[in-house]
């Protein structure tokens with residue numbers, strides 16, 4: 287890849303604007319509005335979000351997870367409680383989430399603290415998942431080294447047999463995390479790189495809203 291392949295890529299953002307005056311007083315309502323638009327925009331997995339954590343050494347790590355619930359309490363994703371991300375969250379519960387909806391020239395950045403969701407909530411979500419996904423959760427020691435693809439498939443086949451005709455319970459090592467936001471920033475690309483950035487910050491009395499320089 288030569289320099290011009292990347293450096294020459296330029297885009298003018300012209301689709302829309304976003305003003306602090308139009309921002310809803312609640313960031314959750316505002317998020318819901320943008321999320322509904324992302325869902326209608328034919329985006330591949332609009333609920334895919336980058337989750338950034340830092341591990342015990344302070345090394346940042348980012349990966350995609352899927353948003354599964356969102357309400358006034360926060361943003362929920364599901365994962366393995368023994369994975370690398372879970373260990374990092376245990377070391378530092380402060381995380382960041384990032385949505386990029388390129389088709390809408392938008393990103394949403396969130397910072398906050400993570401809590402585990404209740405076992406009842408995790409169980410309710412787990413039981414909604416397809417049978418193969420539930421078996422998959424049991425079969426995978428997420429983030430640990432696995433000898434081969436065959437080892438994984440053998441484990442899956444063995445568990446499929448064991449669970450034949452039975453309910454598949456929520457694994458004790460699997461469940462949800464809720465990111466309770468402290469800040470949310472809504473970014474809308476604009477012409478001439480004069481992008482709109484509207485930031486919500488949690489305060490004692492509610493949410494303060496400010497425009498940031500692009």
Ligand SMILES: Cc1cc2nc3c(=O)[nH]c(=O)nc-3n(C[C@H](O)[C@H](O)[C@H](O)COP(=O)(O)O)c2cc1C
Pocket residue numbers: 331334347349350351352353363364365366369370371372428429
């Ligand atoms: C589109 C997409 C969606 C994903 N959704 C999830 C998810 O909801 N939960 C999850 O644990 N991993 C999900 N993954 C896999 C993670 O990116 C990651 O590989 C895995 O969670 C292990 O991360 P860790 O080793 O840092 O813990 C997804 C990956 C992609 C590309």
